[in-house]
Amino acid sequence: MIPILYFALPALGISYVVLSIFFLRRPHLLHTTWAPAFPIRLAAHRGGSGERLENTMQAIENSMAQRADLLELDCQLTRDGVVVVSHDKNLSRQSGLNKDVNSLDFKELPLYKKELEIYFSPGHFAHGSDRHMIRLEDVFQKFPRTPMSVEIKEKNEELIQKVANLARSFDRSDITIWASEKNSVMKKCKAANPEMPMAFTILRSIWILLLYYLGLLPFVSIPEKFFFCFLPTIINRTYFPFSCGWMNQLSAAVTKWVIMRKSLIRHLQDRGVQVLFWCLNEESDFEVAFNLGANGVMTDFPTALRHYLDKKEPRAPASSV
Template sequence: MRPSLYYLVPVLGGYAATSYYLLKHPHILQKRKRLAFHCRHISHRGGAGERIENTMEAFENAVAHHTDLLELDCHMTKDGRVVVSHDGNLLRQTGHNVNIRDVTYEELPQYKPSLEVTFFPGHMSTGTDRRIPLLEEVFQRYPDKPINVEIKEDSDELIKKVSELVRRYHRAEKTIWASTSDQVMKKCRKENPEMPFMFTPRRGFLLLFLYYTGLLPFVDLPESVVETYMPSLINRTYFPHNSLMRNRFLVYLQDKLMMRKSLFQHLQDRGIQVYLWVLNQDSDFRRAFDCGVTGVMTDYPSKLRTFLQEYEGERQTRGAEAQDTPPGGEQQRTHL
């Protein structure tokens, strides 16, 4: 053995052991975040499978099914009104090829009578409410409900107006900044640093790098929420525009790298909540919670509510059975 290896091997061994210990006990180096909410049941676009997405009727339905968090998207109209809509162009949602930023709030068309569920192709949602609502309406209707606000365009004015509404309704601690753009997220954080915010995709890749190099326990993480897709949904209910992401081998690799219970547990021990989107089937709900995520984002609030009731019942039953089982495994038999 070369002399350098006499030093390198114990150093690497000590680093690995220290990293592993701190991964299990992050409180030694990292202060735990204290969010004002804990979300297991999350309604995507208000529950886009049961009512028309991002409408007040959808939000009402989600709240009726005890959702913990409403997820919605924002754009701004020509006259400066912040509206709740996923798309900036309304062709898919309304059948009218108009951009929200090019029309006033009063000129916005209504939603179609039914819409295909984006993350459950072939399934349709309907509802009596076809109006695009204002973000302020949602804040007024649900003052105590945590809301995840995704900023869908790089607009300083939109970010400023959203922040002003959050402050006006005193909900900074229970409103999450969400964006897939690092540049937009930087602006959001600067505009209102009191609000919790999510990992952007680039920061998510960095998170995985830190985890697999053992550096994660040593690095401070300013984010409060991980929001990401479950890779096994790709080519089933989630079809990314990038064809490379649909490659079967890469899907398999992503799944192996991302769905790590020890990673999710470490993040939650640091007070960082982990949400997976967009899950619409019981088998996917089960896998996500079995892997240790905090919450699941779904288009079907009633389905997720029913699943969680049954899942929690199963956990309680297993816990009771474990307490009744004496040390050593199965119940001891009595010998005559």
């Protein structure tokens, strides 16, 4: 018995590895694959918060002038039940008023500060003449066919239901993406409007990476359609997830080794998942992301990314009639 196991176990292990690699490169043999309904190259973070004040209509209009493929937005709910586009629940950083959005009616919301530091470009500030917070409904109405990612940060069922209903009422469920860091929130979102595509949560992202390294990823279903992932090389430069310096260095080294795998990105894409790296504001980072095979990049500076894309992918001249 022992001699049989001595030869059988390694043979089984080798067969498993070969099958895993085979199906990793050929997912169409196990799963139905299709091209994305709306390919994304340029995604505007917080509506394009590096060039105008974040999440204002002026920032969004500026991003759309740069032919943004996706608007990344965060939503909160006011006391009178209005869904507003705001990254923070507390208004202190954005306006100087130390109150939560849900403690005020929409008409009571303060103006944004005259300048706001760009989170992923420390020491740089955005300005704009438009300082008003806006309703998600207004953005949907003005840009009815522009894909948008709507992030829900807390398990607020009223907010989730209102976003779901807005997407339905504007007939844009297919181009409005559910995004959240938390699994528990995403479950509520999917139940509220299952027609809206989902992005990976943090836990689901870790799970997918684990399956990839165990060789099991080709054999499991993937309901998500978007993988929004930070680019590890920006840690210690523009993104500081930990207050301790050595923790940032360790995080950068580990995540760079784990995430920056072309075979993983290619497999997800073959399974109908678009991979976007965030939040990149420099041309060298754009280059790294696209060289890895990413579908697109999320940026605070849509003009800079548009210049990069036009330089790399010049549009064909219009045909004469």
